[in-house]
Amino acid sequence: xxxxxxxxxxxxxxxxxxxxxxxxxxxxxxxxxxxxxxxxxxxxxxxxxxxxxxxxxxxxxxxxxxxxxxxxxxxxxxxxxxxxxxxxxxxxxxxxxxxxxxxxxxxxxxxxxxxxxxxxxxxxxxxxxxxxxxxxxxxxxxxxxxxxxxxxxxxxxxxxxxxxxxxxxxxxxxxxxxxxxxxxxxxxxxxxxxxxxxxxxxxxxxxxxxxx
Numbered sequence: 191x192x193x194x195x196x197x198x199x200x201x202x203x204x205x206x207x208x209x210x211x212x213x214x215x216x217x218x219x220x221x222x223x224x225x226x227x228x229x230x231x232x233x234x235x236x237x238x239x240x241x242x243x244x245x246x247x248x249x250x251x252x253x254x255x256x257x258x259x260x261x262x263x264x265x266x267x268x269x270x271x272x273x274x275x276x277x278x279x280x281x282x283x284x285x286x287x288x289x290x291x292x293x294x295x296x297x298x299x300x301x302x303x304x305x306x307x308x309x310x311x312x313x314x315x316x317x318x319x320x321x322x323x324x325x326x327x328x329x330x331x332x333x334x335x336x337x338x339x340x341x342x343x344x345x346x347x348x349x350x351x352x353x354x355x356x357x358x359x360x361x362x363x364x365x366x367x368x369x370x371x372x373x374x375x376x377x378x379x380x381x382x383x384x385x386x387x388x389x390x391x392x393x394x395x396x397x398x399x400x401x402x
Contacts, residue, residue: 191253197242204237300325308399311366320364329357337362340380
C-alpha cells in the first residue's frame, strides 16, 4: 500500500468479515506491505485497517496484490463500489482517496495540543517551557505561523515565534521570558496562534498559567 507518510499501525485484517492472520512485511516512510494466506475463493471480501496522520485531504492510497509463491504480475487496486458493507456505506466514498468532512472545509489547522496548561519557568529542568504543537493541513507551500502572548487585558506582551511551516506537524515553545529577558510575573495569559495563508488568516486561542 502506497502512503504519503509512514503508517503508525496496521490494526486488523478480515476476510469476509472474519479475522485473518497476517504478518507485516515492512513499514516504510511511503508504503507498507502485508503477508497473509493465499485466498482461494471467488468474490471474497478482504478488509484491512491501518492508521496514519493525514494532512492533505484528497490523498490517494494506491496499492498492489500478488501471489508471492507464483511470482505473478501484481494486480493493481482499483476504486469502485465492489461490495455492500451495510448501513453507512456510500458508493460516493468508494474511492482510494481521503474525503474531507464538510465541517473541515477550508481549515488550515488540525489538532492542537499543549503539553501542559501550567508551567514554571524557573530553570529547574521541570515544566520550564510552554509548548504548543499543531498540525497544518492542505498547504501547498510553507506559510507564516505566529504565536503571541497577551495578558488578560488584551495587551500583547511577547511574540513567541514567527516561523514558516509546511504541511504536517509544527511546534512553538516559550520559556516564559519577554523580549528584554525578564520573566513574566505569575498569572494567567492568553496565547494566540495565527496562520497566514494567501487568502485569509486563521486564528486559535487558549490560556496558559505561569507560577513559580
